[in-house]
Each structure stands twice: as structure tokens, then as C-alpha cells.
Amino acid sequence: MKQVVRFASTPGGRIAYSVVGSGPPIVYLLGWVSHLGLAWEMPSHRRFVEALAQDHTVIRYDKLGCGLSDRPREAFTLESELETLDALIGHLGLKRYTIFGSCEGGQVAAAHAVRNPDAVASLLVYGSCARGGDLAPDPVKRSILSLIGAHWGMGSRVLADIWFPGAPAEVTDMFARVQRAAATAEMAAALLDMFYRIDVADILPAIRVPTLVLHRRGSRAVPFELGRELASLIPGAQLVALEGRMQPIYFEGEDIAAATILSFLRDRAGGTGRLSTDPRLTDRELQVVAHIAEGLTNAEIARLLGVSVRTVDAHVEHVRTKLGVRSRAQMAVWVSEQRQSRGLLRR
Template sequence: MGDNRGVQQRLGRAVSSDGTAVAYATVGAGPPVVYVMGWLTHLELAWEHPAERAFYEALAQGCRLVRYDRAGCGLTAAVDRPASLEFELEQLAAVTATLDGPFDLIGTSMGAPVAVAWAATHPGTVRRLVLYGGWLRGHDLSPPAVRDHVLGLVESHWGLGSDVLTDIFAPDADPVTRAGTARYQRACSTAATARALLALSYDLDVTDLAGRVRTPTLVVHRTGDRAAPVAQAEALAAAVDGARLVLLPGRSHLPYVGDRHELVAVVRRFLGLPVARRGADGLTRRQREVAELVSRGCTNREIAAHLGIDERSAEGHVERIRLRLGFRSRAQIAAWYGARRDLD
């Protein structure tokens, strides 16, 4: 089994058939697991988002998790080509071409129907398929008037549209996380790209393709998901021959918000991976002690007093933790530790 201790996110570029340079990131070591993310993505900002990073770190233990930014999002530049399922599959093809042999495939939210389409049209490449928060027909997600209203908000008032969607995607998140998620969405792409990709989400229909999937499939969904009604998960599981449906409590559409521990555990069991290890973060025991105290809001002086060390040593520990995790502030360390604790 691969050991993720001390491993950082590694960035690369893969070129699609039309010349699009797709940015991708790998975390961990072991058999490859390709992760098709949802609507908007940003590899670097996601890695700086404590809850999201903790989720990916837990998934990546014992495997090599591969994520990527679709065109117009994050580190992948926009191109003069409309969003479409065909283009989504071309970008996924570019990323998977960097791998040797078959891989496990996870699709979340908008990435779920894309993953279904890939598994249906490239049956020999996928070992196991995991679909979280997905759907068969995007038109069934909400009434036409609601879809048009949200698309209009995104296009004309990107800040407001982002806040509205955060209320839908992460209703159970704390205020800080919700505000951070809204800022994250705005930083991922322009309003025009965000609208185009959201419109594609509504237009995706893999009803015919789902029946062609022969890969062992797990469909996971939260029962109170406000972005993708649970009926869509039930329809998706029914459409894929032999698919297993697991329903989890919760309302958040974002996989890293809410009960992340159970979601990670369900996915890892299906992929044949052992229970995620505690402390698999590359920090020393003392550094984890310091990180815990930072999460409690302790100053360097208070950390020093608690651990029986001098204040300068405490400051050095905090700085090394920050550098090791690639964070910019104590607040990120605190939030990351809290997210890790929730997963343990």
C-alpha cells in the first residue's frame, strides 16, 4: 500500500486532442483513482481550503488521487469552445492518458454524469465507478423557472449568484466555510464560464448511456441534498445494471461539508482501500500537538506554556506546520486541523 506521509500535491499538464492544456494534480501513491469534480474547480485553492484538502487527503491514503481543472476553471485556461459533454470527455481522456492501465473513477455532482458517460464509452479503462451527488437528467434537478433564475443570477450578479448557490450546496456549513466557499467559487472562473458550465449541468442527460455501464458501480447520495434531489440518485442507481445505492444523512451537496467521515469510509470500502489512518499528514507528533492548540486559538506564548517549551520554539513549530501544509495563515492551520479531526 502506498504511503502518503510527507507527500504534497503535484501539478502537471495534459494536452487534449484539440490542444487544450488541462491542469491536473496528483496526491498520494498507489493504484490510480481519477476524480471528476463538480461545477467549478481550482486545484490550488482547493488544496488551500482546509476542509476540502482534508477530504482529499483521506481519500488518497493508499492510492494516487488524480484531480483536474476543466477548461476555464482554476489553472486551466479558457478556450474558444462551448461547454459540452464531448469536450468534458476529451479533457478526461487527456488526463487518463497520463496513467498506465485501468483506474477507479469517482464522479461528483456534475462530474457524475460525465463519469457515467466515460464508463459507458470506455468500458475497459475503469475498474470501479463511484458516483456522488449525481443525476441522470439535469433537467430534472429543478423546474425551468428556477434554473433560468439561477443562471441569470450567475451571469448578471456573479457574487450574488455564488452566494445563493453556496446556500444550496452547503447549507450545513458554518458561516466561515460558507463565506469561503462563495469566494472560492468566484475565484475559480469568470461569470460567463460559470454560467456556461452550470447550463451544461442542467443539459446533461446520460439516461441512454447509463444502461451501457458494465463497471461495478456505487451510487452515494445525501438524503437531504438540496442541489440534486435524492430521487436522482435512485434513478441513477436503477439505470446502471447492478449498481449499489448508499444513502447518507445530510443536506450538503459538497462532499467535504457535513459528515465527511462516513462518506470517505463508504467510498474507500467500495474501492477496496483500508480505513483511513489517523495522522497520515506528514506532521510529527509534536507538530500535531501544536496544530491542535492552534485550532483552540492559542497564541505562541500559550502553546509554549502548555507544552513546556519556549515561545520561540512554539513559533518555529507553527511556521514549519504552515510550510509543510502549504498554508498562509494560522487560521488555515486551525480550520484544517478541525476538518481532520472530524474525519478521524
């Protein structure tokens, strides 16, 4: 898909945004610092967005102060972020949409959902937390902010190591370069400090829209326990644990993450998420492969179905053989294709 970047006026300045795909809109808040141009050059990010864009219109934007948006910025508060988001939604004339926030974008998306329950069809939150202050002890937060301000090159590499633990050097070097291109040292520190200061714990129980919370099980940047707490504070929220340690949703198992989101949104549109019958698979195998597409581990599927892990292992092997696939990612793709071609069973 081709990306076209446009601009919208907000009270704080012009923001750059991109619209990809067709269908019901998803407004995607990218998180801390971003750069629409450089992000589109990352194959994994582009694949993730394009997967969502098969069924939806995906709208992404660089927040004020970074990327292709206006760089000068004075306000660094939750209110200023909500003001920018409201301006973009008004500019696009959106009446009903899904809001999807990553990192502190998840906090902003949640606050927006509280204020706009009639406009927000669904809320998606990834890798976020209720209180930014819980991300690290105060001395650690001060040290990171000081390092970014004093030496952005070193600071960007430290943050890349936190976001990509154990990743090859070329991955962390690439992400460090993108961070430095996306924002100045002063802006990066100010935006990270804003994340540390935002606290939405008190308003999360007021959310009244269908909510899916996704979180990386092994994330160092935002520990899984913080995502689990956030989900517990939102009435009726579903929590999905994604395997891996990389913080960006698009850098590890991006196909499974996209399939999980699409499955949730299709359910909200009236289906149950169950696959139509397939002569190759038994009903139990269909249940197992559908849960695999949602990002669940074999142990989690076993608990959900009330069977042993060994039984689920056997079902997974049978599915691999019958479908002629090797990986769980290929199973997730098969599930997505089946739902698109055959539709969903109704309750």
C-alpha cells in the same frame, strides 16, 4: 501530503491536474467549477483526498475554463468533457483505473465507463443525476443563470446557500469567494447550463463495471431522489445514502464518505468487506460497525440485518464502550485501520 500541480494538453487547451498518494489510480472529476489551489487550502477537502490517497493515487483536475486550467473555452458539451478526460488519461498513460465523478462529473464519469469498460475498474458517482434538466423547473434554472451573468457576487452567494443550507455565514462566504475565483461569471453560467443540458439516462443501463452511487440524503442542490434514480438505472449499482445537507462530499462526514469508498474498492479487489475477528467485539457488533463505516443509519442497518432499531442502538453503544470512542466517525476510522492492518476475510 504535498500537492504538486502539473499541466496536460487537450484538444481544447491545457488543463491543470494534481497527483496525490500511491496505489491503484482514482481519476476524480471535481464537478461544476473548481480550483485545485484553493481547494487544497480547505482542510475538509484535503482530509478527504488524503484519506483516499492512503491506498490510492488520486488524480484531480480543473476542467477547461476554470481554476488553474486554461480559461478560454468554446465547447460546452458532454463530448467536450469526455474529450478532455480521454486526453488526461492518455497523458498519464493509465491502463486500468477507478473513475470518480461529482455532480455533473458523475455524468461524465458514467459516460466514460460505458465507452471504456475494459479500462475502468470501478465507477464512483456522488451527488449526481441522470438528467441535469431534472435539477429544477425551467423558470428556476433560467433565473439562476441570469443572476450569475448579471451579478456574479450575488449569484455565487445564492448558489452557496443552495449547496450549504443552514451553514454558518463564514462557510457560505468562503465558498462564494472560491466560486468567483474559480471562474468568471460568463464561464460559471455556461458550465452550469451544460450541467442542466446533459442527459445520460439512456446510456446508464449499458454500464458494465462495479458501481457505487453516493448521495447526500438532505441535499438541496441535487435532491436525493435524483441520485436514487441514477443508481436504479445502472445494473448492479450500490446506493449509499450519506447523512446531512451539504452538497460537497468533503464538507460533512468526509471521513465516513472516504471510508465507504475505500471499503467498496477493497471489496472489488477481492475481499468481502468483513472485518477480521476482534476479541473485543462480537460477530454482530463487527457487522454493525462495518455498516456504520459505509455510512448507513441505525434504521438502515436494522433493515439490512433483520433486527429492530433498538437492537442496533444497543450494539452501537456496546461498540462505543468497547472501543473507547464517542462518534460514528471514530468508528469508521477504526474500521479503516483494522482493514489496513489485518486485511480482509475472503469468501
